[in-house]
Amino acid sequence: MNPWTDRGDAYARSFGSLCAGTVDHLLDATGSGTLLDAGCGTGTLAVQAESRGRSVTAIDSEASMVDLARSRLHGPVLRASLPHLPFPDASFDAVAANFVINHVGRPAESVAELARVTRPSGPVAMTIWPAPEPDGWQGFIGEIFEAAGVVPIPRQDLDPTLDFERTSAGLEGLARGAGLEVVSASDLRWTWSVRPDDLWAGIEGGIAGAGATYSAQSDRVRRAASGIFENRCGKAVDHVGHLSFPVRAACVVAERR
Template identity: 50%
Template sequence: MIGIDFDAHERSRWAGRARAYGRSFGRLCAYPTPALLDAARVRAGQRVLDVGTGPGTVAAAALGRGAAVVAVDAEASMLVQARASAAGAGLVGAALPRLPFPDARFDAAVANFVLNHVGDPAAALAELRRVVRPGGRVAVTLWPSPHPPLQRLWGEAIAAAGVTPPADLPRLAPGRDFPRTEAGVTGLLGAAGLTDAVCTTVAWTHRTDPEDWWAGPAAGISAVGLVLQRQEPAVRDRVRREYDRLTAGFREADGRLALPTAALLGAASVA
């Protein structure tokens, strides 16, 4: 539903859920980290900003390259996790599109699967551009549309269980949305005032325990988590049965799931 505070809704989905996120979606979102840092040209001695750090996965990897890292997240429970996993990073509670840093403070800024969760993606990118020095880099990842099999799974399970998603789920205003394609991301980066924008697709197979993958939505994470939370126990059980049925074809001999997925990786320079 347009008109609901998109950013406030998104933050509510993560509140107090760092542990469940780390068990489920966190492992998925960690995969593009090396490519993200390469796209931002992160190296030793640089000042790097990691926005939406979550449990600190990208911040820790940037520290491992010898960078001086500041990691930002709006969710306190995520910062607790980041403090343990990215010791040495400066941790700040904040959220796009307003960051508490002066202009041109950093050599590079990265945002791993953050643009999916902000109400004004163009404004978020403009803020990243503001805090990066001329000649520095901004790099982002986000989920594509049409969705790969992994991302389609949840919607398919809910539909197969006969559940209609609530009409009041927030969505971006048409003027703020953009195509979740390589061309769409390149255009968004350019519209935010960044130069030499490029976007590529990173594809991989996410291997996970079926219980771990179920744990994220079961804990209320993301839009599908909200849908599940609003159902009666019998309906949630029905969704779980459909989840088990639909994931059966992706199970390997050891019982783990092998789910094909992909992400868009966009990067650009600050003029």
């Protein structure tokens, strides 16, 4: 079977490069021992970890991502979802969860599960997406969608009793609630440079909230959005034909007591 499924390919071409902006920071924070990559996506973080000589186990909830990660990694890649992981207590020297906790249905339980499978004194390094930057890619796509007459889809908010503040402080609170000792809580910032075709591949592939919204539209509205995107990109790209957007991520590194 070809592991480059449509959804996995779309993610790899577009938002995979966006999420890669925090990889080195998370790997530096998690030391040199065995690593669990929780929510591995296409395997970018795990590939980098293996290139550093680390033993990595990766998990993801989506079959397309698992297939793609398996084609890139030497270590095991399993299909599994937080907050229930198929590992004994204290299985790994460290855990990395790159942009995962903001997508799970039970955030507090999920962070507690990451703590459970980490060995005592081992680091758990996590990132989430906070509120979008006003001049970021979401704003750029949002203006295009508005001009094309895109109809918003219902929000998929968590029950308030389960949700958390989407900031480094909110993620820090989840870590403390899981019995972890917070080492650092900060915002990471970088510039995402992406080819227009690659960004649009993610939208057409149904990736992220923007992709889900686009997929829910009529053919007429999708064609309009695609045309407006192409027109605006012609004016927004740099000298090498890339779009550039500021990006911010909330990051927490904590240790199991």
